[in-house]
Amino acid sequence: MKLQRRVLVVILSMFLAIGVVFTPITEASEVHAASAYPNLERSINLIMSDSRMKAINSSVTIRKASTGEIIYQSDADKKITPASTLKLLTSAAALDTLGEEYQFTTEVLTDGTISKGVLQGNLYVRGQGDPTLLKQDLDQFASQLKKQGVTKITGNLVGDDYWFDDVRLSPSIDKSDESRYYAAQITGLTLSPNKDYDAGTVIVEAVPTQKGYKAKVKMTPETGIVKVINRTNTVPKGSKNTLSIKRQSGTNNIIISGNVPVGSSGKKEWVTLSNPTAYTLDVFKKSLASKGIKFSPKSVVRRGIAPADGQVLAVKTSMPLKDLMKPFMKLSNNTHAEILAKTMGRQKYGEGSWNAGLRVMREFADSIGLNSSEWRFEDASGMSHSNKVTSAQMTELLFLVRSAPWYSTYVQGLPVAGANDRFIGGTLRNRLTSPLVKGKVIAKTGSLNRVNSLAGYAETKDGETLIFSILTQDQKSSTIPLIDKIATVIATSAN
Incomplete structure (x- = not known):
């Protein structure tokens, strides 16, 4: 049975059984909270009144996972750059289109x-x-x-x-990003240097030798298509490490420059290849x-x-897609997102392109009851600042996928707050580590210049699961501390 049909059946049964009607989303800047969560409302309103939050653009929505009812919202319909929380849509579309057992x-x-x-x-x-x-x-x-x-x-x-x-690079990739692991070229034949699976990159490591001599350079794996230009100098112990490792745009020349102190670990970078x-x-x-x-x-x-x-x-x-979900979503792997988008396009329309893949993602959104016109994206990873979505739509996605047959795989791919293991905690392993919150927030992070976001699920003090999306942009400094405060309020709230 298609996901859309299952969702409609679930929603209809709720209407008939208990007469639940979703709370309509109010106009921008209006804040709403259900009376069952008055403390949550007061606490989050206090955070939203912080001068740092008032100076930026943000969108916040919280729903009950059981019914989809909105219990809190602030500018829920404001379109904000989602950064890597866009991968919540990408991964859902991939699981639905390709299937959990899909293998490359x-x-x-x-x-x-x-x-x-x-x-x-x-x-x-x-x-x-x-x-x-x-x-x-x-x-x-x-x-x-x-x-x-x-x-x-x-x-x-x-x-x-x-x-x-x-077409190997999405429109969002700037020349300054081209050598970075998160901006690898997307091709049908690619290679990863280790089991983080950062495809299209080589690990370049520069370590000190003797004072006055160049650093020693090692590549994993060794490849002859790279030309290393070593402009380094080993300096006395205790000196500042100024090493820089970058690939020259449009070439496979990797320039390593700066000072590396004796006794230091040097520097290691995952560098993309131009082919x-x-x-x-x-x-x-x-x-x-x-x-x-x-x-x-x-x-x-x-x-x-x-x-x-x-x-x-x-x-x-x-490995099947259900296993790839962990390195993909836990570590927020951009290359995986773009590869999956092109794979979806190839699978459904016989065209391994971004145009075809993003079309599949929009069609998936519509098929489950989302409003794809409220989603604007030009890549699948969330790298583009032109990508926009509302927190209301993001939380609705997280509600609707709960009825999908692949939901357990989907949610198991999300980072778990405060969990030390990289393939459990992922990008949340060093966040929300308080005993009151640790392990109770399972969510996707997002981060770009002047953009931070977090969207997922939180278990409250009473054991109820709430769905939330917190999107922020245009800040001068990171809003992660404020986002984590909101997530903490959600996880420690009681009705």
């Missing part, structure tokens, strides 16, 4: 034949955007080829990344070489389309 596939195949240890033909790697592909998977591919007797390849090494279109497909192929070629598999001197590494009837030599399938 990467294939190694050939258009030739294997005879006496020689693969006569090209070797292709065809990707579907798997953000969890690791060097160890490429090593495994090489081992499988070795077991099939391959020691030499006469043709080229070809990367097929055509599962997605050629994730070429990066993946380069690391794979090294994996092949490590197994004694060589290419002909005339062989080249290039991009191309794998033959539809090619012989598949090795396959890797990713």
